[in-house]
Amino acid sequence: MFYKHNHGKIAILIVYVDDIVMTGDDIVELESLKNFLSNQFEVKDLGQLKYFLGMEVARSSKGIVISQRKYVLDLLKETGLLGCKPVATPVDPNQKLEKEDGAEAVDKNRYQKLVGKLIYLAHTRPDIAFAVSLVSQFMHCPSEKHYKAVHRILHYLKGSPGKGIMFSKNGSRRVEIFTDADWGGSSTDRRSTTGYCSFVWGNLVTWRSKKQPVVSRSSAESEFRAMAQGVCELLWLRKILEELKVEGDKPMRLYCDNKSAINIAQNPVQHVQTKHVEIDRHFIKEKLENGDICIPFVPSSEQLRRCSY
Incomplete structure (x- = not known):
């Protein structure tokens, strides 16, 4: 993140590889920055921010909502759970996960890949933060019980794929x-x-x-x-x-x-x-x-x- 202050106003530039977001309250500085980038690089102005790194941005009179609805639906489709039955909570409160639970081992690479995607999803879903933290503790020796716990998180997401974070002015x-x-x-x-x-x-x-x-x-x-x-x-x-x-x-x-x-x-x-x-x-x-x-x-x-x- 780069920022520039100019007589009490600010312009902010966020860069991730070849994706750029610009914001601020100094319109003149933002236009100057756009022109500078166009002269130095081949860039395209996509207008108001709507989608960035898998995160969807929606605006209303109440504020800004950031979610990952498409990311969730793609994840459910990839795992074959698009038509699964949703559950009310991402964790079974009556189940205790342990490293050596006697259950059959599962494919470690598949487990790590799936949990890694849930970790990225937790950037806009604080409601799954604890559950993801829990299943990520078994990355090196996952069992069938651990994999079922990951699937429960996916069943929970099925019931609320569009849930996100609201930023409102107050x-x-x-x-x-x-x-x-x-x-x-x-x-x-x-x-x-x-x-x-x-x-x-x-x-x-x-x-x-x-x-x-x-x-x-x-x-x-x-x-x-x-x-x-x-x-x-x-x-x-x-x-x-x-x-x-x-x-x-x-x-x-x-x-x-x-x-x-x-x-x-x-x-x-x-x-x-x-x-x-x-x-x-x-x-x-x-x-x-x-x-x-x-x-x-x-x-x-x-x-x-x-x-x-």
Whole structure:
């Protein structure tokens, strides 16, 4: 991504191989950029953005919607599931996936190719992020049970192929993130899974579901590690907004539904509880003292949950 500021206005150029997107609020600069590119390269102006790297862009008076409907339908057709029966959730809540489950092994290359396509689809489908993160943990030794879990995601997509993300204009100037973790959720190694989703000006912009690198010895520890990842994401978003010279409300907000984790972040004296997460504690404490973030408590009933819950 390249950007240029000109007397309070901005022009942005996004390049991926030979695909280019231009946007901004400086019409003169955009026209100048188009003319420059035409003189230097053989380019074609395709007009208003409608399709980019498998992502469909639709506009209305309410905002912009990004989806991958054609990508989903092509994937269902390729796997022979275009006429399958849809299901309500992408994950079976009663099934626990393990590395060595005793089931028959399946073609690893076919499994990896299919999961890779779902990973790309998750760019516009946060509702499958946890499910895709789960099945991607078995890329090197997939079994029939793992493959059935991937097929369940496809059955779920059949019921909502056009679902996507809505970006609407509103008066909010907040940068905020919801963090959560399931303590010891993996039955294979008892590691927890971090989940977060961030909002800029009321719109969902980033999300992630990823297994934590170490085993947490308490729910507060697993939530605290998720908070540390959330702070990193907030700082990254702040840096981008500063480069684009876009102002936002301060401090940025990190929502957590675990009071123990919040107390650890705000109380530097809890040595026994925090010795094993010392670096994360100092990192979060520093950002709190600098006024970069605040950590309000959010009840679990109001927490944004992963689709597996």
